[in-house]
Amino acid sequence: KQEVTQIPAALSVPEGENLVLNCSFTDSAIYNLQWFRQDPGKGLTSLLLIQSSQREQTSGRLNASLDKSSGRSTLYIAASQPGDSATYLCAVKTGANNLFFGTGTRLTVIP
Amino acid sequence: KAGVTQTPRYLIKTRGQQVTLSCSPISGHRSVSWYQQTPGQGLQFLFEYFSETQRNKGNFPGRFSGRQFSNSRSEMNVSTLELGDSALYLCASSLHQGIGYEQYFGPGTRLTVT
Numbered sequence: 001k002q003e004v005t006q007i008p009a010a011l012s013v014p015e016g017e018n019l020v021l022n023c024s025f026t027d028s029a030i031y032n033l034q035w036f037r038q039d040p041g042k043g044l045t046s047l048l049l050i051q052s053s054q055r056e057q058t059s060g061r062l063n064a065s066l067d068k069s070s071g072r073s074t075l076y077i078a079a080s081q082p083g084d085s086a087t088y089l090c091a092v093k094t095g096a097n098n099l100f101f102g103t104g105t106r107l108t109v110i111p
Numbered sequence: 112k113a114g115v116t117q118t119p120r121y122l123i124k125t126r127g128q129q130v131t132l133s134c135s136p137i138s139g140h141r142s143v144s145w146y147q148q149t150p151g152q153g154l155q156f157l158f159e160y161f162s163e164t165q166r167n168k169g170n171f172p173g174r175f176s177g178r179q180f181s182n183s184r185s186e187m188n189v190s191t192l193e194l195g196d197s198a199l200y201l202c203a204s205s206l207h208q209g210i211g212y213e214q215y216f217g218p219g220t221r222l223t224v225t
Contacts, residue, residue: 031210043115043201044216089154096167097210098144101154 002027002094004102012108013080021075021105023090028071030092034099035064035075038087047088048075080109113138115204115217123223129190132220136183136204142166143185144214145177148199157200160185161208189222197224 003026013019023033032051036044048057048064050073056065061078073090087106091099116135124130136143144167145157156169160179177187183204189196199221203214 034213036216041199041221043218044203046213046215049213091154093210095210097142097159097205097208097212098156098167098169099146099154099214100156101146103153 002030002092002100004090004092004100006088006090006102006105008105009103010106010108012110014110015080015082017080017109018076018078019080019107021077021088021090021107023073023075023102025071025073025092025100025102027094028068030068030094032093033064033066033073034091034093035062035073036089036091038089038104040087044089077107080107082109082111085109115202115215117200117202117217117220119220120218121221121223123225124192126192126194126224128192129188130192130222131186131188132200132202132222134185134187134202134204134217136185136202137215140204140206140215141183142205142208142212143179143183144203144205145185145187146201146203147171148201148219149195149197154201157187159208166208192224194224196222198222 034049035047050066063076091101142161144159159167179185199219205212
């Protein structure tokens with residue numbers, strides 16, 4: 001069974017700092033990996049989707065990389081802002097059309 | 112284009128009751144998936160519907176069921192509610208069934224069982 005782990009569970013950084021969130025998965029036979037943002041009590045907002053054939057995706061200050069063979073992905077956030085404070089979730093899609101989610105990293109950016 | 116909508120947004124029920132949650136997918140999307148989010152278990156897949164048929168099911172008891180209508184709208188039902196069913200229930204839609212289609216999530220329904 002696919003298991004997805006995110007480290008760290010919580011992270012607090014001062015505004016303006018660059019940061020990296022980590023995601024690891026046990027079964028490398030994935031079709032894609034997606035990073036989401038979730039604000040307290042709200043739904044999920046998709047940030048980046050990386051297909052299994054891709055190595056990275058970029059959107060604005062966000063860059064996600066994927067190393068399928070080692071079962072790892074990172075989400076890099078440049079020049080963090082207080083508005084980036086949220087929980088970040090990674091999810092992988094395997095053989096069926098459902099996502100396996102990680103445990104999440106709760107990010108706090110301090111003004 | 113409107114996003115995925117879920118109703119109601121908040122719900123309080125008593126143990127032993129049943130509840131029905133509704134999800135309207137993005138216009139044109141035909142696949143609807145349901146997920147449960149709890150502090151202890153995180154986000155877990157419940158089931159997926161496409162063309163009014165359940166295509167995929169997660170590891171949940173039979174008290175959790177769903178259906179999809181011809182307009183792709185979906186409902187999920189939980190019977191004989193337990194305290195542990197308190198969770199945020201998220202619905203996601205995708206254009207079609209299949210691994211290559213991105214899922215778009217709704218705001219969720221917060222269910223509290225007392």
